[in-house]
Amino acid sequence: MAAKKEPTQAVAKLCVNDQTLDLPVVQASEGSSGIDISKVLKQTGNVTLDPGFSTTASCKSAITYIDGEAGILRYRGYPIEQLAKQSSFLEVAYLLIYGELPDAKQLSTWVTRIKTHRLLHEDFKAFFTAFPANGHPMSILQAGIAGLATYYEDTIDPLDPEKRDLQTILLMAKVPTMISYIAKRAAGLPLLYPAAERSYTEDFLRLTFGLPYQSYDIDPAIIHALDTLFILHADHEQNCSTSTVRVVGSAHANTYASVSAGIGALSGPLHGGANEAVLRMLGQIKNSDMTVKDFVQKVKNKEDGVRLMGFGHRVYKNYDPRAAIVKSLTHDVLERMGQSDELLDLAMELEDIALSDDYFVERKLYPNVDFYTGIIYSAMGFPTKMFTPLFALGRLPGWIAQFREMISDPMTRIARPRQVYVGETKRDYVPLRRRQSK
Numbered sequence: 079m080a081a082k083k084e085p086t087q088a089v090a091k092l093c094v095n096d097q098t099l100d101l102p103v104v105q106a107s108e109g110s111s112g113i114d115i116s117k118v119l120k121q122t123g124n125v126t127l128d129p130g131f132s133t134t135a136s137c138k139s140a141i142t143y144i145d146g147e148a149g150i151l152r153y154r155g156y157p158i159e160q161l162a163k164q165s166s167f168l169e170v171a172y173l174l175i176y177g178e179l180p181d182a183k184q185l186s187t188w189v190t191r192i193k194t195h196r197l198l199h200e201d202f203k204a205f206f207t208a209f210p211a212n213g214h215p216m217s218i219l220q221a222g223i224a225g226l227a228t229y230y231e232d233t234i235d236p237l238d239p240e241k242r243d244l245q246t247i248l249l250m251a252k253v254p255t256m257i258s259y260i261a262k263r264a265a266g267l268p269l270l271y272p273a274a275e276r277s278y279t280e281d282f283l284r285l286t287f288g289l290p291y292q293s294y295d296i297d298p299a300i301i302h303a304l305d306t307l308f309i310l311h312a313d314h315e316q317n318c319s320t321s322t323v324r325v326v327g328s329a330h331a332n333t334y335a336s337v338s339a340g341i342g343a344l345s346g347p348l349h350g351g352a353n354e355a356v357l358r359m360l361g362q363i364k365n366s367d368m369t370v371k372d373f374v375q376k377v378k379n380k381e382d383g384v385r386l387m388g389f390g391h392r393v394y395k396n397y398d399p400r401a402a403i404v405k406s407l408t409h410d411v412l413e414r415m416g417q418s419d420e421l422l423d424l425a426m427e428l429e430d431i432a433l434s435d436d437y438f439v440e441r442k443l444y445p446n447v448d449f450y451t452g453i454i455y456s457a458m459g460f461p462t463k464m465f466t467p468l469f470a471l472g473r474l475p476g477w478i479a480q481f482r483e484m485i486s487d488p489m490t491r492i493a494r495p496r497q498v499y500v501g502e503t504k505r506d507y508v509p510l511r512r513r514q515s516k
């Protein structure tokens with residue numbers, strides 16, 4: 079019998095001056111494999127330099143796969159289009175966190191556990207009044223999520239699998255309540271208690287918009303649309319906020335602290351804050367005497383660093399599959415709400431002009447997930463400042479799944495990048511009296 083041939087381990091060669099190194103290649107199941115450079119410093123004395131990590135994989139991950147050229151996004155192997163059409167946010171959350179779609183019993187236990195923990199501690203309500211009512215919701219949310227650790231101190235050990243599970247449930251359960259309370263406080267309206275008979279997304283809407291003296295009925299199509307938006311945002315592999323969550327967690331900080339740090343990263347206008355920035359940009363065009371063409375010209379001239387918000391992506395260079403789904407949802411929601419939206423017309427005009435313009439075509443800039451979401455959120459009644467917290471709620475299971483994968487991975491070490499130092503070489507301290515004035 080012929081001996082079974084072992085697959086040959088791929089290697090890459092790196093020449094540094096007169097030294098040649100064989101670097102092992104970690105095979106991907108799909109997409110780019112990784113050249114393992116972890117020994118380069120030890121063996122050559124050099125570090126690798128990759129600003130913005132555009133060529134650097136920080137980990138191995140089995141959660142989300144993106145092919146940016148082909149416009150593919152899959153969670154645990156399942157195409158985003160199928161999940162958006164057939165699944166629910168909580169089911170997708172389970173899939174991301176535990177790796178497989180749940181069976182009926184697993185799903186029911188998961189949903190029930192989350193529902194059971196949706197109340198916030200009564201004392202916690204005072205927290206929302208400690209900030210200015212018009213303070214940005216992302217800042218309040220970031221502080222609130224970090225603060226959960228103080229109420230659930232006995233759950234915070236990230237190395238204990240049972241406690242990790244409890245952190246998972248508590249975050250999934252309490253963050254929507256927290257976001258609703260932030261919205262209510264900003265509007266000066268009374269807070270409601272969660273209702274167990276409502277679905278996760280339905281009750282989030284009720285807590286945000288419902289009033290104690292009115293029954294709250296909402297079109298199931300709107301609940302479904304918001305649930306779908308949460309699915310579309312649920313994970314996106316090693317983006318800025320997720321990498322932040324992993325970096326903070328790599329120091330064995332608890333999940334609340336790590337997710338809270340992720341919220342900070344997400345708030346930036348180049349990341350999750352773009353959904354808010356898009357609406358402001360559209361409003362600015364609408365309220366000025368600028369035409370859409372004038373605005374596009376301003377972007378192309380890079381005037382005052384103006385960018386077309388909601389366009390472009392580090393990974394997608396063809397189209398963002400989430401944007402295509404959001405665009406069709408936008409039409410459905412506006413129709414459902416009986417609204418014609420001037421901003422939608424403006425957005426579509428902007429998209430048409432940009433997609434046929436060489437500046438955007440050459441740089442492969444297409445609408446991303448944030449381009450149309452704001453229009454939907456706005457039609458649903460969310461104030462502009464609440465858009466990024468909605469992104470955060472959608473992204474929550476992804477952050478949790480990535481945290482759990484990171485903490486259980488034997489390859490994980492505390493994240494501690496190197497640098498190429500380009501500052502002054504050694505010099506001696508000069509006492510103040512002897513320094514030349516500049």
Ligand code: CMC
Nearest residue numbers: 347348349350352385386387388389390391392441446448
């Ligand atoms: N409008 C105008 N020009 C742009 C834009 C834009 N939105 N995005 C990139 N460019 C240009 C950029 O000026 C540069 O041009 P040049 O080669 O002449 O210097 C070129 O395209 C490459 O840009 P980059 O900044 O090197 O690309 P990046 O991969 O570092 O940035 C991005 C990706 C998403 C930060 C960027 O496209 C951007 O700022 N977009 C607008 C903000 C936005 O919509 N963010 C949401 C991203 S999707 C949701 C999420 O995951 O958070």
